[in-house]
Amino acid sequence: KPDNVRVSYGTAGFRGNASGMEYVFFRMGMLAALRSKLKEAAIGVMVTASHNPEHDNGVKLIDPQGEMLAQSWESLATALANAPFPIVQEVLALPEKIGTPCIFLAKIIIKNLRPSSLSLSRAVLDGASAFGATCHDHGLLTTPQLHYILACYNGGDIKVDEEHYYQNYASAFKALLNVPVTSPVTVDCANGVGAAKLTKLAERIGANIIDIVVYNDGQSGKLNENCGADYVKVQQRAPAGLNMEPFHRYASFDGDADRLIYYTLDSDCNFILLDGDKIAALFATYIRDNLKKASINLRLGIIQTAYANGNSTNFLINQQNIEIACTPTGVKYLHEKALTFDIGVYFEANGHGTITVNQECKNKISAAAFDPNKSAEERFAAKKLKLFLDIINQTVGDAMCDLLAVEAILQDKNWSVKEWYRIYTELPNRQAKVQVADRRIIETGDAERKVILPSMLQPAIDELVRKYPSGRSFVRPSGTEDVVRVYAEANTQENADDLAQQVSLAVY
Numbered sequence: 001k002p003d004n005v006r007v008s009y010g011t012a013g014f015r016g017n018a019s020g021m022e023y024v025f026f027r028m029g030m031l032a033a034l035r036s037k038l039k040e041a042a043i044g045v046m047v048t049a050s051h052n053p054e055h056d057n058g059v060k061l062i063d064p065q066g067e068m069l070a071q072s073w074e075s076l077a078t079a080l081a082n083a084p085f086p087i088v089q090e091v092l093a094l095p096e097k098i099g100t101p102c103i104f105l106a107k108i109i110i111k112n113l114r115p116s117s118l119s120l121s122r123a124v125l126d127g128a129s130a131f132g133a134t135c136h137d138h139g140l141l142t143t144p145q146l147h148y149i150l151a152c153y154n155g156g157d158i159k160v161d162e163e164h165y166y167q168n169y170a171s172a173f174k175a176l177l178n179v180p181v182t183s184p185v186t187v188d189c190a191n192g193v194g195a196a197k198l199t200k201l202a203e204r205i206g207a208n209i210i211d212i213v214v215y216n217d218g219q220s221g222k223l224n225e226n227c228g229a230d231y232v233k234v235q236q237r238a239p240a241g242l243n244m245e246p247f248h249r250y251a252s253f254d255g256d257a258d259r260l261i262y263y264t265l266d267s268d269c270n271f272i273l274l275d276g277d278k279i280a281a282l283f284a285t286y287i288r289d290n291l292k293k294a295s296i297n298l299r300l301g302i303i304q305t306a307y308a309n310g311n312s313t314n315f316l317i318n319q320q321n322i323e324i325a326c327t328p329t330g331v332k333y334l335h336e337k338a339l340t341f342d343i344g345v346y347f348e349a350n351g352h353g354t355i356t357v358n359q360e361c362k363n364k365i366s367a368a369a370f371d372p373n374k375s376a377e378e379r380f381a382a383k384k385l386k387l388f389l390d391i392i393n394q395t396v397g398d399a400m401c402d403l404l405a406v407e408a409i410l411q412d413k414n415w416s417v418k419e420w421y422r423i424y425t426e427l428p429n430r431q432a433k434v435q436v437a438d439r440r441i442i443e444t445g446d447a448e449r450k451v452i453l454p455s456m457l458q459p460a461i462d463e464l465v466r467k468y469p470s471g472r473s474f475v476r477p478s479g480t481e482d483v484v485r486v487y488a489e490a491n492t493q494e495n496a497d498d499l500a501q502q503v504s505l506a507v508y
């Protein structure tokens, strides 16, 4: 462990340049073993740096039901990762000292990808084994597959494997669709793990039901380089080399397949993005409409972050009358908030999101599908809703499941991508990043929409924002990169770009 380096468990665990990070992974193996012991359940360890470049890597822990690591343990993870070596040695000697055999009731599940992943996964396994944990290495998986497998395992299905995932979602999708999807969807898999996995899922569903064309399958291109959901969202352009035709459906995953973005061209060949906000709007309105048709009264909410486009928020509140909540960036916050609704639809604008439904509500919907006191139309809507919710991976945002869900809704509504993107028009926006000496001096409040410290920064941003019609801007320190992120939106692209640049200068 280098003496002068401090790492912290951020938005998505530990992440950074892979070289010299073994000690962090080893210690996270130790921590996973401890947590497994405490919870008397399997804990997941995901080795990935998602959409970051190939030379980066990262590690995050997954709690027993497939949820993110409890926030109270994040500071323990940070403390252990930064502890001086002798302390770690003492902790390692703990089992002998307390005289208990290192028997763990659960397993640690590992996944790996990048060139560095093999040795870093090894470090996790070593750390966990040093505490006597029994480890199950599941090899390559997408992040959401690991969440799913872990939740099933702890639910009692100890034989669960990857194939189980495909069978479950392929059959759920086929049960929902009454006729095949008529036109193909092309999916850029960011040269990541999603390519092989999506190919398998598509095979299980069958090309006669849906034609999924995999692009960027990792055979020639580099992971996340000029492709993938983050590239498409931030650059607002198609992955390099993709030949697009107007109104065809294109989608991008990120490197570990937990983000999904759609896009297309209009008749003038303008690039049209359908991001996480638009997916959330599609899901939420579909659920709301079917709840209404089935005469089921449940509390539906959408959870967004400050990155949600202002017009998506307007559309949902003012035109659709759907309840909205806003949380800080990071799926753990969105997920937690979603659980406070009967049905929660949460999405980050970058395409990471899912739907949560509590069991009682699921039962209510299932019961309505067979309720003799309801009309045939009501029962039909309830059944459709139940089948729709079956194709959602409730543990975490899952690009493959979300793709199937979008495809199913479009098919059911007989919509092309055109009707979908026209539900509202996005305000032009721009994301930028600024390198500063220490990004941690920036503190934010109000779900990251306001800067608290340094105190002069927010008044400066307010003054800049006032100059632009429909202007909005905020800044926050990234939890995964050593940068401050800047977001701006305004009435025109030029103004949004300009505002982002002015605010970047104010940060600098």
Ligand code: NG1
Residues within 6 Å of the ligand: 011, 012, 050, 307, 329, 330, 331, 348, 350, 352, 477, 478, 479, 480, 481, 485
């Ligand atoms: P940071 O680096 O904290 O902005 C990014 C994303 C998050 C989340 C994490 C985890 C944006 C603006 N930020 O976090 O939403 O997805 O990565 O991958 O997209």
Ligand code: ZN
Residues within 6 Å of the ligand: 050, 051, 143, 254, 255, 256, 257, 258, 259
């Ligand atoms: Zn990801």
